[in-house]
Amino acid sequence: MSTSLLLIADTHLPVRARALPAEVWEAVDRADVVIHAGDWVSVDALDELAARARRLIGVHGNNDGPQLRERLPEVARVELDGVRIAVVHETGDRKNREKRCDERFPDTDLLVFGHSHIPWDTVAPSGMRLLNPGSPTDRRRQPHCTYQSVLLDQGIADVTLHRLPRAQQR
Template sequence: MDTLKIVVTGDTHMPMRGKKLPSKLIESLSNADLILHVGDWSTIEVYDELTRYAPVEGVVGNVDQEEIQKRFAQKKIITLDKVRIGLTHGHGKGKTTEKRAIDMFKDDAVDIVTFGHSHIPVLHHYNDLITFNPGSPTDKRRQNQYSFGIIQISETVAIQHVYYDTKE
């Protein structure tokens, strides 16, 4: 079985937080099989640009323009080679962003919950569930570095963050 390479990003907030996709992200996009965006694209142009590299799946975030709100739902589940991945942005009231994201899929059998909103990179394992926040490629807020994620699916699933210092 070939390895599927999925680039996970979100909280791009373009063009407010970045005028273009960072070169480190583009490097990984150039050989991606699929791109997942966990919301807060800001404009539809981010979606259009990502589709130049690979098919794109995503969800709406809390700052997204109407065109994105019409195109994407708050929640999506995709199945890749028997691995079920849930996507949500994670915004809302009460609890932590991660807990809200987990709760979004409490009635669904998913293996991985991907989410955004906090801009904080997360990779946690809870029994049979993995939670993953890629961080932000353009708006690191209080984080030391910008980031996005890569999920590789073959006989096993490998998930990692890619960190970098400049959004150029």
């Protein structure tokens, strides 16, 4: 049986946008598990996502205050369908990221991270997949706001980067 994941990060609600785009909420409703890699900014965003997601895994980011840091870990680890997943907000500079993450996250098949607002999909020397979904609300210097979906089926079967239409972007 397969498991569908929705990956988001850097929502910065309500600072960068008032709410998640409708397409992201539809993806939340379809996903078996929602993973948020930090920078929620408001507790309300966490509560709203937790109430709607079937299962939510999240971490705090550098822009998250004390209330979010009390409720969310810096690193989350979970195993889903035999895939060992770690979630963290920051991984440092892009240079040597894969090697550095291999050292920091041994025994991990999938590392989900945020912070840069830049979508990322690479494989470390160990075979660990590194994914950054970008941001669904704050594209910064990117051409689109983005999120990712992942299908687990006896491993990582599919990864899709979703670009939000300009009309749904701030």
